[in-house]
Amino acid sequence: MTELVIDRLGHRGDGVVLQPDGQQLFVPYTLPGETVDVDLQGGTGRLKGVLTPSADRIEPVCRHFGTCGGCTLQHMAPAPYADFKRRLVVDALADRGLAPEIGETRIVPPHSRRRATFAGIMAGRHPLVGFNERGSHRLVTIDECPVVRPQLLAALPALTALTGLIAPRKGGLDLTVTLTNGGLDVSVAGIAARDADRLRMQLIELATRFDLARLSAGGEAIVERRSVAINIDGVAVTPSPGGFLQVSEEAEAIMGELVTAAIPDKAKRVADLFSGVGTFALRLARKAEILAIEGEGGAVAALDQAARGMTGRHRITTEKRDLARRPLIEKELEKVDAVVFDPPRAGAAEQSQWLARSKVPTIVAVSCNPATLSRDLRILVDGGYRIESVTPVDQFLWSSHVEVVTVLRR
Known part of the structure; x- marks a missing residue:
């Protein structure tokens, strides 16, 4: 011992x-x-x-806890758990010499995740679907999950049949399931496009048998039986197969509320950088004209289509642009009254450098990575910005990940 x-x-x-x-x-x-x-x-x-x-x-809420690698903190009581998430942000900012007031953690409820990626493998002749063990490629089959919407668990028979049909002999599949207005949208990664095309008729039959709204493989839709739109602030948006979106509608609403409240009513033009499918742009269009810039073409197309169909809001102009390589520069930033940016985990170092030189009065930084966020905030603060508020948002229940919304003013 x-x-x-x-x-x-x-x-x-x-x-x-x-x-x-x-x-x-x-x-x-x-x-x-x-x-x-x-x-x-x-x-x-x-x-x-x-x-x-x-x-x-406390007693974990899921019997798979400790075996399934999806959750790491179900054994922790709610109050210290919320403080742990907050401390992740406090410590990351302190590492960069930043000590602003950090708000209380906003936490989403259980069973709120509308998207999850399952693993599918063949064990001999038997298809298995579940989540990987922590730090391992071993698969844990599951029959309950307190994180995801129940409809996602109901997809397990379809995912198992799909794995049995198309999983390679070696390796496995990533099966991303999203709950949409029209039902389940399933996107498969780990299969070659030629193999998906060869099995097209069988995949269509499977989608029909399990009543899937859309089934995609290799980024291409095999069959779309119903609309797979999601609602963002009352606007229907159709993501591309497997395209990025906030995994929790509740967390998206919290972050949208925080971002929208931070933008002054007098702002006439707002730049939404790394805009995705319009999590913030569609909400902010109620207040101002929006320039939405995103590097992923499918997301740009989805937002552009949604913007064309909305009513009673200001115009949204979309642009496909890699902001890591070609950030908005000082001259372009002169044309906007506020900036929102929500980059991938790597952050927005190049863009932050240009923002620090700008005269934009309001910046809202959204991030899923406190470490890279703190680096970007250091750049902005050194450029003369003042951190007004920092709010942790727990979108990823019982994990060590946290979203953060930070408001800065000049």
Whole structure:
């Protein structure tokens, strides 16, 4: 038996033990102050048992917790869990010498995720669908999940049949399922386009048998039986197969509310950078004319089509542009009254450099990565901006990920 006392939580949600030599040992599924029994495996300890539990420990809500790699913090009570998410943001900003007031964490409810990506593999002749174990390619089949909408779990028979039809002998499939207005939209990655085309008639039959609204493979729709639009602030938007969107409608609404409230009523033209399918652009069009810029062509087309069909809002002009390589420069920024940016995890360093030189009075930075967000905020603050508010949004329940909405003024 190896007894250890957990000192704190790391940024991935693992318990951390500071060893005598100064090294850190990480023990998943533990909490600060707990005395635990572990098997030592390099820099990680495998939890064998909790000898003295924390007062913050609760019973996990899912029986797959600890095996399925999707959740890491179901054993933590709600209040300290919310504070952990907030501390992720506090610590990331502190690493860059930033110490603004951080708001309380806004948390989405269970069963609110409208999109999930399942893994599909063949075990001999038997198709299996589920989620991977943590840090492993081993697959865990599931029959419950407190994170996703129930309709996504109802898709498991269809996904299993799909895996049996098209999964390669080696490797597996990524099966992305989205709940849309018209039903389930399934997009398959991990199959060659020629193989999907060869099986086209069988895939169409499968989509019909399981009543899928759309079935796509390799980024191309095989069959679309009904509309797969989603609603963004009352506007119907049809994402491209597997195209990015906020995975929780509730989190999207929270972030949309925060972003919209930050834009002054007097703003006449707003730039929405890394705009995706219009999470913010469609909402902000109620207040101002929008320039929406995005590098992914499918998202640009989806937003453009949605904007053409909306009524009672200001014009949205879309542009396909790689902002990492060709950011909006100072002269272009002179034409806007406010900027919203929501980049991928890598952040928006190049764009932030140009924003820091601009005279744009209001910037709203949205991010799913506190580390790169803090880097970008440092650039903006050094350029003369003041952080007005920072709000963590817990879109990814019981994980170590967090969204952040930051408002800056000049």
